[in-house]
Amino acid sequence: MSNVLEVFARPEPPPAKQEMGFFTDTSLCIGCKACEVACKQWNQLPADGLEWTGHSYDNTVMLSDTTWRHVAFVEQFDSKGAGRWLMMSDVCKHCRQAPCQEACPTGSIIYNEFGNVYVQQDICNGCGYCVAACPFGVLDRNEEDGRAHKCTLCYDRQKDDMEPACAKACPTDSILFGPISEMKQHAEKRVEQLHARGETDAYIYGAERAGEYSELNSIFLLKDKPQAYNLPEAPRRPAAHMKKSYAFSFGAAIFLGAMSALLLSGDE
């Protein structure tokens, strides 16, 4: 009897702690990919295949169910060889109001006590709604187990007071981890510092709410337009369009119903 009850019992969630997040400073990234390997090793993720892409030194191409850190390489050179080579380690944005969490019908995707977006593997039913909802292409379904996977922000390490594997491995402190309020302060200072040095193209991506989209708990310092790094300039949150969409669907249903009624009646 007690076993049956246990199924319905809702255990107390761990008390909320300080919100934690990443600050990825691309101006310090040397493109070593130590973050990618550290992530795969800690989380025991398999390799994605051995395809040479020719996209500069980027053979990982994108974030996926088995790649939770991805270093992008952007070559910007003119015909005289003048230019720059941008590198950026991409990761789940851990949005404060995450479309994947909003889209998840089973409650598998939650905010854990560190304010991070976390997929509970034992609850995920593999519907894939989150995959479509994420404007950053972070989530992906795994072909073998059918479930959605993404960066956990090393939830297991955080619970033991350790920083995430990628931040630990980064040799140049391009990936910083800490309370998100501190990360934001640090990012602001860093931009000021770069501006003072004449690097006026530096700015922070994701620290503030942008239109319909919430702040991110994984923010980035970028040196070019977001598109250059394959990030959306204005990410969309499907839930923000719900009212409009429902109204439109409702209107369309009435309209189509009326039309078909009309057509059917005309047939008589």
Added chain:
Amino acid sequence: MPGLGTSFGRGAATTFQEDLQNSDCILIMGSNMAEAHPVGFRFVMKARENGAKIMHVDPHFSRTSAMCNEYVPIRTGTDIAFLGGIIHYILENDRWFKEYVLAYTNAATIINGDYTDAEELGGVFNGLQREERRYDQKVAAWNYAGEPKQPKNQTDQAIKAQSFSERLGHLENPVPPQDPTLQDPMCVFQILKRHYARYLAEKVAEICGCSQQQFLSVAESLCANSGRERTSAIVYAVGWTQHTTGVQIIRAAGIVQLLLGNMGRPGGGIMAMRGHASIQGSTDIPTLYDILPGYIPQPATMRDHGTLKDYLKQEEVSTGYWANLPKFMVSLLKAWYGEAAKKENDHGFGWVPRIDANYSQLPAFLRMAQGKVKGLFLFGQNPAAGAPNAKLNRKALMQLDWLVVRDWFEIESASFWYKGPEKPDPKAIKTEIFFLPAASNAEKDGSFTNTQRLLQWHDKAVDPPGDCRSDAWFVFQLGKRLKKLYAESQQKRDQGLLNLTWDYDHDRMQELPDGSLSKIIGEPDMEKILKEINGYTVKEGKHVAGFSELKDDGSTACGCWIYSGVFPEPGRNRARSRKRDAQNPTSPDWGFAWPHNRRMMYNRASADPEGKPWSERKKYMWWDEAAKRWTGVDTPDFEPDKPPSYRATNESRGMDAISGDAPFIMKPDGRAWLFAPMGTKDGPLPTHYEPMESPVPNLLYPEQASPLAEVFKDDLNQLAMAMDPEYPIVGTTYRLTEHYLSGPMSRFNSWLNELQPEMFVELSPELAQQRGITHGGWMVIWNKRAAIEARAMVTGRVQSLTVNGRTLHQIGIPFHWGFAGETVGSMANDLTSMVADPNVSMHEAKAFTCNVRAGRVGDADVADKFSAWPTRAKSPDTPESDQPEGQAI
């Protein structure tokens, strides 16, 4: 590293990576530090964030270049022209640090009047014996005035590599004649000025292929960031060493740093980045044929080394620190031969093997290719894919009777007999190969000596799996079996082996960190070996505290004097210590740096001749007048209580010959050598020569290439003539972050392979268009030695250069692939050649000529003489279960 040894006294990085963050300007040249040493590059980034100017001068735009404030492209192999130009700029514009140069270098020293510079002889110095490829010292007269023309212990030509004492030199007069006004035409300063007079900025640009502005900006940045208040550092790696002029390139950098007063000072120095883990350790306790532990010269048959007395007389350096050689040598013999080493038998000196020729890697493999070598042990080395002219190396391995390969995986050097581009017929190869699985570093105790001479101990975490064993286990067990095998021998030649101390067994079963007992039987106790290396008193078996306690009477034993002090008492292995000191940037209790835990060598030079810091900003070591001692944040690289006012005389010997204002205590005159009166075989001053293969004439001298460079003749080792129109393209090889060397540790790991899965070659859009090569498509690269194929990476990062008024194309070839492993691909080293620097027998993989076309090997006439390359064939070598990666979720 005689480039550094000849200039400063010790062949090792003069500073430590953490100190790079104190630099005001860093010149990275001949190094792709961000990719090859990403962890150490952290400190370069810190310097950049502190406002330092970071410059990268390199043939290809790498991830290092992307991080620098300034990138200057140059043609590979023209480094001496570039650095010579900087020397000229410094002298011409009077930018040298006068007090430093006058006090701490041999600028004022007068050179023998018979000396004739390359300036007057078309690019060579007097005394050249062209056929014998050497300088005759009786004629050359490079020595200081008043010294005998021929240094007393100059070796026979037959032995190519010099002993360390020769490199350091021996002076009869530790206070040589000087002209402090620097006006004497035969003083080093004037010779230097004349020698570099022709290295003008426009010439540099014409030779190197950069613009004059780019060159001048680098030169000016170094000058502007040197002096009392500021310091600049230079970082190099194998991009400098792997040339026939490698030693002289490093010498040139030494001259720049000395003229600017950057040696021995915080944020200054020359940071030599080593190419492998613990490669510094493997020269300190050498795997080299011509030196004994601690850079003690190996006895040789062609010198008068009959008895210990003869040897010590021959190798004596009577002034400076090397005057202690007898103590180090006798202590080494005691460590090796224990009780059998007695005064009556010369402490067993007669048992130490003698050398009679050059047994360095290149000539050894050539000898092997000629069938003159019967067997070979390979420990963590992969010549079949990683050595210069890998094809010739594979041929050499096929001539062996037996080969033992100890590695983690079945690498190219263990599988060349049944696969590879030659498609060998296993039946035709007689070599019997024993592949023995090796333990990884987490599976054994031991230490690494890193690029900055820092010993860091690692404890065994777990037992190695299956039959894997540590290299130490293997050598220990092999030694035991050999001793048993020869136990009855009365032969004189076997007595060395039989008398060798070999008592490293664990006293009790080894305990693992989790408290369980190790299941490996016969593993030696590595701390017993460390104790022997550190040194101990023979009678009591008491650890010595440092090399100053060593004696030449047989009462102390020490396996490597420069490491002495690492294990000063039982239970205190300083290499194991991991204490960060927030108050002291040198963190003296993090590991142990030789010598005697000095983090920065020659640090006496961080103070002025009177012993005061040059400036408050660059304070490091100074003379404390009240305490009568040298003090500061580091261990002084000087006699701790020798006052700055002390003066040596010509009668002084040993350390007494080093004055209180002479910071380079390993040099016989205590001064750094701008001009090297001895120690470098190919000239006392760096001189620009073209690489052995070059499409460009020497624009500075009639002499095309180094007249002393060694060429090894073999059908498989043909060289293109200079300016051969068939091979107009310059090739250079390099590493990527994702892989390690020829791949034995990385190409068997999917996590790394997915990041760089295929062999590619980087070329400019201009060259690609000219040859019809498409980005991502196949291309063939060929020269006189091989044809290989690769994917074309057409990128704006590679640009054509204007050299000698013409367009010159350079291609970049990563050297990570081979035919074993999870990813396979052509070997860059099939293209490289066996030619060698005369000083250290280093090859020239960083500069050679070739040609390119679109397509694949075997699909055109030009490459038909080379066999097709089985590039994408999957290798079945490593069972998945052996791989460290996780399985699918």
